Amino acid sequence: MPPRGKPQEFQITVRNQEHLYELISGKKLSIVDLYLAWCGPCELLTSSFRSIAMKIDEWDSRMQFLLADTERVPDFANHQVSCKPRFLFFLGPKLIGEVDGADVPKILQMINRYLPPLEAD
Template sequence: MSNTKSFSELIKGDKLVLVDFYATWCGPCQMMQPILQEVAAKVGDRAKIIKIDVDRNPVAANKFQIRGVPTLILFRKGEPLWRQSGVVSAHQLVQTIEKHEAERV
C-alpha cells in the first residue's frame, strides 16, 4: 500500500475498490494472489484492487471488523458494497465487480 495515501483516501473515490485484507502468515491469503491478478487483468481500470496487511494496518482492520483473513470488501465512495471471507474465485469476483458497476449507471 502506498504511504502517500491513507486507507480512507484510497477507498473514497467514485471507482470501485476491491480490498483484500490479508496476513503474510495466512495460507489461503497466498492463494488469493494469482486470483486477484486474474481479476485485475479481466476488469482493467474499472476497479482498483489493493491489499491491506491486517498486521501492519490494525486500524483499518478494526474499523471494518476483519475477524478472519482473507476478507475481501468491495467499496465505492468509502462505503462497503459487498464482503466475503475466505478464498473467492476470480469468476465470482469479476461478477461481483460487474454487478456493482452496472448498479451505478
C-alpha cells in the first residue's frame, strides 16, 4: 500500500509542558523518552524505534516518539532521577505505562499491547 501523505518527523522534541500536552491530546500512542539535559538525550534506542516503526503500517498516524527534557517538562521531574533511560507510554492524554531502562523487548510489548488499530477508510 503506498504511503498516505507526508509522514511526520520521526522523533519530536518536546519544547515545554504545554507542547507536550498538545502532542498527546490526540488518539495516538505516544512513547516519551525522558532525559536530563546535563546527561544528554539517550540516542541508544533511536535506531530500534525507527526499525520498530518501519514495520508498523501507517505508524505515523497511530503512534509517535517524543523526546522530553525533564527540566523543560516539570510534570516529569519525579519520573526521571538518573541517566538511566525511562520511557512513558500515553494513549491520548492518559499515562498507561512506563519502561525503565533500555529494555527493547518490554518496549515492543507495550507498543503491541496499546497500538491503536488502523482506521478504516
